Structure formats: C-alpha cells, structure tokens
Amino acid sequence: MTPRQIYVVDDNHEFRDSLRFWLEGFGCQVRDWGDPRDALQSLARVAVGTTWPESTCLMLDVRMPELSGLDLHDALRERGIHLPVIYMSGHADVPLAVAAMQKRGAVSLLEKPLDDVALSAALDRAFAPTDVDAGMDAEVEGSREEFERRSQTLSPRERQVLSLVVKGLMNKNIADEIKLSLKSVELYRSRGMRKMKARSVTELTRIMVSRRA
Known part of the structure; x- marks a missing residue:
C-alpha cells in the first residue's frame, strides 16, 4: 500500500x-x-x-x-x-x-x-476514492436524512438563531438583528446546538455545509 x-x-x-x-x-x-x-x-x-x-x-x-x-x-x-x-x-x-x-x-x-x-x-x-461507490452513497444519504431529522426538531426561533450563527454573527449582533434579549438568544442557540448535536460553531457549520453539498 x-x-x-x-x-x-x-x-x-x-x-x-x-x-x-x-x-x-x-x-x-x-x-x-x-x-x-x-x-x-x-x-x-x-x-x-x-x-x-x-x-x-x-x-x-x-x-x-x-x-x-x-x-x-x-x-x-x-x-x-x-x-x-x-x-x-x-x-x-x-x-x-x-x-x-x-x-x-x-x-x-x-x-x-x-x-x-x-x-x-x-x-x-x-483519501477516499473519487468514484464513490454505492455503499458510500448510502452513507451520505443516511447523513442527510439524519440532518433532516435533527433539523425538524428545531423551533422556528432556534432555526433562525442558528442560521445567523453560521453566517458568523455574534450573540449580541443576533439579538439586535431579531429584536430579542441577549439571554434569549443564548438560550435558543444552546438548545439548537444540542438538538443538532454540534459541539462547536465550526462543527455546526460543517454539518450545514455538508448538507448543502
């Protein structure tokens, strides 16, 4: 090898x-x-x-x-x-x-x-082969289905806050943008991250970007 x-x-x-x-x-x-x-x-x-x-x-x-x-x-x-x-x-x-x-x-x-x-x-x-085989296709599709399942558990506010987090906005900027208190934004962000099983903002971004690929 x-x-x-x-x-x-x-x-x-x-x-x-x-x-x-x-x-x-x-x-x-x-x-x-x-x-x-x-x-x-x-x-x-x-x-x-x-x-x-x-x-x-x-x-x-x-x-x-x-x-x-x-x-x-x-x-x-x-x-x-x-x-x-x-x-x-x-x-x-x-x-x-x-x-x-x-x-x-x-x-x-x-x-x-x-x-x-x-x-x-x-x-x-x-290092994965360029020509993805059927098994890998199934794995990718399964990941997308899992993303959809997690995403459906988000409330409208949680989804809104996470979409702004992925765009790079800080909590204070998000609070100003959607007219909520900073504490509320922190709560929605924490709940949303937990539901999406993302341990960090970068991991959340990776999940979101992979879904769009």
Missing part, C-alpha cells in the same frame, strides 16, 4: 512538530513548511510533469501572516495543483469555514487544538 503523503503548511513551529509526530506515528510521510510562500514555490516545482497520487493531501493553516491558507489554496489551483485540502484554524472563523468548504471545496476545517478523532475522520475523507 502506498503511504499517505501529507503536506503541512503552518507558521507555528511547535504545532507543526506535534502534528508531524502524530501523522508519522500512523505511517504517513510528512513534509512541512512554516512559510506558505516557500510551500507554493516547492509544490509548484514538484508539480511540473507530476501526476499526484491519490494518497496525497494538503493541511493548511487558515491564518498566516505572509499568505493565508485560503490564498495559498487559490494560488495552487491557479497552477493546476488540485489536491484534497484540510483547513486548520485556531480562530474558529465561521465565514472562513463556509468559504473554504463551499467555494474552494475543502475536505474539512478543523479547530486547534486538533481532536484526534476529527483529524482521523478528515484524513479518511481526503
């Missing part, structure tokens, strides 16, 4: 070392960069005359000083480099999550510190 090749771009040296240790412990081959501009140059050189194996993916930090993960992803695509991408962020920036997963087709967005189970699941999605 061809080992998984993972390219990591993150400006935090300690985080890269920790992630490399975890990935290599599971038999992955890892190459990492702290400067996204260096990563762009290196990957562009490798891409010349290269057919990327299916067991290759990118893990990009969303926020970096010289070049964001989103901009790096765009620059790579402009050069004909199309690889599965997992975004990572310590900022839980919901609008960025939506842009990453909808516009750029990212596999997933993970919050730092990374959860082992979520990371493993994201890698499995990144």
